[in-house]
Every structure is written in structure tokens, then in C-alpha cells.
Amino acid sequence: MSDDLSARAAEIAAFLAAHGLADAARAPLTGDASARRYERLTRPDGRSLILVDTPVPAEDLVPFIAIGAVLDRVGLSVPVIHAADCALGLAVQDDFGNETFLRLLVEGAQAEPLYALATDALIALHRSWPEGEGERLGLPLYDADRFIEQTLLFADIYCPAALGRPLSAQDRSDFATAWRVVLEPVCAGPRSLLLRDYHVENLMRLPRPGVRAAGLIDFQGAGLGPTAYDLASLLEDARRDVPADLADAMTARYLAAFPALDPAEFRRALAVLAAARHTRIIAIFVRLALAQGRRAYLSHLPRVWRLLENHLAKPELAPVAAWFARRLPPGTRADFVVPETT
Template identity: 75%
Template sequence: MDAVMTGRDAEIQDFLAANGLADAARAPLAGDASARRYERLTRADGSTLILVDTPAPAEDLLPFIAIGEALANLGLSVPAVHAADTGRGLAIQEDFGSETFSRLLAEDADPAPLYTLATDALITLHRSWPADKAAALGLPVYDAALFVEQVMLFPEVYGPAALGMPFSEQDRCEFETAWRAVVEPACAGPSSLLLRDYHVDNLMRLPRDGVRAAGLIDFQGAGTGPVAYDLVSLLEDARRDVAPELAEAMTARWLAAFPDRDAAAFRRSMAVLGAVRHTRIVAIFVRLALRGRRGYLVHLPRVWRLLEAQLAKPELAPVAAWFARHLPPEKRAGFVVPETA
């Protein structure tokens, strides 16, 4: 067995042995779209831990540890890191189990308590996040410039795929100008830690009290940015329909927790940042499909539906006008992504 062991296998074995887990049973877990790998480690007494194996510790393991510590200090639940070798990209962390919110919803759990818990966790975060913490951690700032830069993936990817030719330089400039006009006011309000991928796949139900019952995972890409972003990420999910009345109730719940905030401005920010997120996700899903990963295409009609609902709002008028000029309706949700680029 040792003769065929790779260098990485040997590093992992050494790491586990150094932490008293040489004899733990190992079982791979489903990962996300990144290069990280996860394994569940089961000890002789039946207790479990999670092994994290990443080739890019500076990009994900180090921020995961630092951000997790900050979140835990606010009274939120994140996996405790029991051991880490950040140089080699290995860590052993607490096992939150398998009760993701998405799994519970698929098993017909009542969505209202889960979304209420997720919203309350955001409220706790937005009430308590220290204003100077993100800078101390060296986290990126998700400001208007960065959101506009990210949304520019859409003309790069979608034009050649849907229209058979790239958008012209003038078209791209008009796209950028339209987005800048709507994103800048959307980012003008209060900011906090922005978790970025805050949705039911990244939330776990735990047997704990209060907001600690929401286990937060996959937050290593967090930065600082407008408070509306994570709430719209939760309520306008690319992978799952959320009933409009539930989304409205959660938005109202968040606003009730911050009665001094401008509710109309917050809703405008949600609309614009939701549109930013949906536009970028459309481009990402199409790019993945062109690279052979076509499983995400099942969600594309939903994302287009969410995007077009936001484009119909007055705060998105400049962007909606660009779409009306350059992308006919049949090249949106009804577009069939070709098998190859």
C-alpha cells in the first residue's frame, strides 16, 4: 500500500497521525465548485470530525480560520478548527453533521422556521460586526467598482454563446456604464461582513439555542460590503424557489430589526445587488456548461426569471434598457447552451 501512496496521501497520513487520528475511518464528502476536498473522520468511539484538504490555503484555509474566529466571537456557530497545518493546506474541524437547510427543505421541512433562523443570524451579524474588523483581517471590499468588475463576465461569456459573436466594445462600454449608474447608489448604504454565498446549501441546522442553531459554512470568501447582499442571496436562490410571501416576510423581519434604516433604499439595494448576482451567475453557469459541466443549466431558467423580475424595477432601468437593445427575449431563458464553445 505504501508503495503506491502519493506524496499528498503521505502528508495527510502524517497530519492525522500527529493529531491522534491515524486509525480514524475516512469517507469522502461531496465538495463544492472549488478545489477543496473534505473527508469525514470517524473515530473508534463513533465521534466524527472533518478533514479539510486544500491546495490553496492562503486563499481559503487561512481566511476561513480568521473569519470563523470573528464570527464565533459574535455568538454565531462556525465549525471549530481543532488542528491546522496551514503551510500544507490541511485542517481538522468540527463536524456539523449532514442537516443542511437544503436537505431539510428537500425532505419537506417547513421553510419558514429555517429562513427565519437564517435571517436572524444575518441580523445578529449586521448588528454586531465591528466596523474595523474587516480591515484588520485584510478582507476584500465589495464596493461598486468590484461589483461592476464582476458583472462584466456576462458580456464576455454570454454574447459569444448566445449570439454567436462577441459584443462590440461600444456594447461592453454601455453595459458597464449602465451597471455603474445603478450599483453606485446601491452600495452607498451601511456595510458589514458580506458572506457572499449565503444560502441554504451553506447553512446547517444544529441542536443549539437561538441563532447558534444555524451553522455557517463556506464563508472563506467573505469581505465587507452592503448589508443587502447576503439577504438577497438567501431569498433569491439560484438553486431553489423561495415563495414570494416568505421572501417578503424575511425582508420585513430584517427591516424591523433596524428601524432607523431607510427601508426604501434597502429594498432598492436588494434589487440591484440581486440583479448583479443573477447576471454573474448566468454567465458562470453558461461558462461551466461550455466547459462540459452542464448540470447547472437546470437552474438557468430560474436565474433568468429572478433577473428579469429585478430588471422590471425602476432602479434597474438603465440596465434593463441595455438588455432590451442587445439581447432579445429568445436569447435569455429560452436559449439552449451548445454542447461546445
């Protein structure tokens, strides 16, 4: 074990001992695409908790605790933090178990009740998020500029890999301009907390009543932004096909809860924000493959491209579709094979 790893192991052991968990059995859990690491702690009395170990506490642990406190206050289920040392990037939180919505679906659970619960949790959030709370917490604003910055990952990562050369400065500028045209009207609409990675892998089924049956576990990167974004994230999952009739039913369910919303405008916002999200995700999956050798993510590219191209065919995405038609011809999209790296 390296000196750094030994030092970290000693810090964790001391942290656990200081909070009465020295005798807990420890088992690593599968993480996500971030640098965070998780362990399940099982105490002698059988109670289990989760240890969070992160090298970037200011970016994830600190906001996770702050945002979680507000989510709990408005009636949603988040892990209770039992101990934390933000300077060290360590925390102990509730163990919500293993029943992610994704796992339940894979094991044969009916999809409609789970997606309805997830949609209802979003409805509850958008009804109850306190005005001004995001500003008080210093959360980032997801406006047109920020979404454009995220879509530019596609121009800077995917396009050079697919075309064999970087985009010209003019092509990159035209890409940003096309996105600005479609994003600015969308970002002028209703805002609330934007969870960003709201999908079935980040939702846990809990034995609790109402919307508290949906456990939220990944919201440290949240910000303030258009209310349609998280519904797009849920219903256009990069890792799992969601039947169109189910997505339509959940969109209608959401709209029924907010009769003041213009349904056509909301659906246009869904399309634009979903397309921006898919564009960014394609770039991220390719970056993970090229920079880290994590090629398993590439198996999802055909799905994400299919979702993206479905939206590019809509009038509200016409400026972006025109850019794609000019700069990414057939052979550079879903059927492009990301090269192996050494």
C-alpha cells in the same frame, strides 16, 4: 495513482497521524464548485470530524480560519478548527452533520422557521460585526467597482455563447456603465461582513439555542459590502424557488430589526444587488458547462433568468434593462440552449 496524488496522500496521512487521527475511518463528502475536497473522519470512539483539503489555502483556508474566529466571537456558529497546516492546505474541523437547511426543506420541514433563523443570524451579524475588523483582516471591499467586475463575467462568457460573437468594446463599456449607474448609490449605504454565498445549502441546523442553531460553513470568500447582499442571496436562491410571500416576510423581519433603515431604499438595494448576483451566476453556470462539462448547473438557468428579469422590470434597474433590451433580444436569454462541448 500518479506521483502527485501519491505525494498528496502521504502528506494527508502524515498530517492526520501527527494529530492523533491515523486510526480514523475516512469517507469522501460531496464538495462544491470549488477545488476544495472534504472527508468525514470517524474515530474509533465514534466521534466524527471533517478533513479539509485545499490546493489554494491562501485564498480559502487562511481566511476561513481568521473570519471564523470573529464570527464565533460575535455569537454565531462556525466549525471549530482542531488542527491546521495552512502551508499544506489541510485542516480538521468540527463536523456539523448532514442537516443542511436545504436537506431539511427537501425532507418536508417547514420553510418559515428555517428562513427566520437564517434571517435572524444575518441580523445578529450585522448588529455585532466589529467596526474595523474587516480592514484588520484585509478583507476585500465589495464596492461598485468589484460588483461591476463580477457582472462583466456575463459580458465575457455568456454573451459570446449566446450571440455567437464577442461583444464589441463599446457594448462591453456600455454594460459596465449601466451597472455603475445603479450600483454606486447602493454601495454607498450600510456595510458589514458580506458572506457572499448565504443560502440554504450553506446553512446547517444545529442543536444549539438562538441564532447559534444556524451553522455557517462557507464564508472563506467573505468581504465587506452592502448589508442587503446576503439577504438577497438567501431569498433569491439560484437553486431553489423561494415563495414571494416568504421572501417578503423575511425582508420585513430584517427591516423591523433595523428601524433606522429606510425600507424603500433597502428594497431598492435588494433588487439591484440581487440582479447583479443573478447576472454573475448566469455567467458562472455557463462557464462551468462550457469549460468543465458540468451541465447540471444549466438546469437552474431558467429560474435565475426569471429572477433577473423580474428586477429588470423595476425602475431602479432601468439603465441595465435598456442595455439588455438592445443587446440580448428574445431567444438569447432563458431559452438559449448552451452548446455541448467536446
